[in-house]
Amino acid sequence: MAERTQTINIQDNRIVVGLLRAGDEQCFDALFRRYYKPLCTYAARLVTRARAEEVVQDTLMWVWENRTALLPEMSLKSLLFTIVKNKSLNSVSTASFRSRVIRQLAERYEKEFDDPDFYFENELIQRLTEALEKMPPEFRETFRMHRLEGMTHKEIAAALGVSPQTVNYRIGQTVRLLRRELKEYWPLVALLLWTDFS
CATH class of the missing domain: 1.10.10.10 (Winged helix-like DNA-binding domain superfamily/Winged helix DNA-binding domain)
Structure with missing residues (x-):
């Protein structure tokens, strides 16, 4: 692959989705580096730090494996945070005290916690x-x-x-x-x- 002379504007959703759909590994690498830490911070409000990292890695790999199904009008940022939230909640035991406390915190501060920009x-x-x-x-x-x-x-x-x-x-x-x-x-x-x- 010829080396790209311009850097990828990771904020331009349509361009990023188009490159991902075309199998552009440089674009995926830029996406990974942009979202990994914020997504881990987001997931860590619900699960352990180690589990948060697993959830985020799984989510990003899912996006790569399913890149041809991505739509240009679909916000990747919203998609990533939604998947990470659902995966994190699914991995928490609903019977545990820690889970109940975390869920109450998440509900109380849902607006702040669910704003993806909060995690950059x-x-x-x-x-x-x-x-x-x-x-x-x-x-x-x-x-x-x-x-x-x-x-x-x-x-x-x-x-x-x-x-x-x-x-x-x-x-x-x-x-x-x-x-x-x-x-x-x-x-x-x-x-x-x-x-x-x-």
């Missing part, structure tokens, strides 16, 4: 970074150690030479500020920062 991280990361930069340096450091490095309050207190109560206060204040600054993203921020998908 650039804007969210930028807003989170901006919110954290408004905090005193010691609050940022405490938050980083706790949420990003997984250290306990006691470990952070020992590392910073402060009391566990001080650590608790800093984390509490950080959460309050983040909730205020990121209110429109809060369900996803909370899910990403406070849920263990291992």
Whole structure:
């Protein structure tokens, strides 16, 4: 195959569908790279991170295997997120406590969670970074150690030479500020920062 001189505009649904229907592997690779992480984040609200990755890989491979059935007027983004949602829900045991809690969360924030654009991280990361930069340096450091490095309050207190109560206060204040600054993203921020998908 001759090397393409232009990059694929993955936002142009008709072009992407046309290329996929023609068996264009470069187009599929671009589609995969564009949607993989957002779809995994979306699925991980319902299933474990490992299962989310399996669901997304299965979904993307299904699209490739069934590419000739795709229609130019069909939104690939909507199709991908719908398939991932259904596959994720089908793989969750309805009897488990975790499943009931997740389903209630999903129903409560359905509008936000079901908007595919919610899962493209650039804007969210930028807003989170901006919110954290408004905090005193010691609050940022405490938050980083706790949420990003997984250290306990006691470990952070020992590392910073402060009391566990001080650590608790800093984390509490950080959460309050983040909730205020990121209110429109809060369900996803909370899910990403406070849920263990291992």
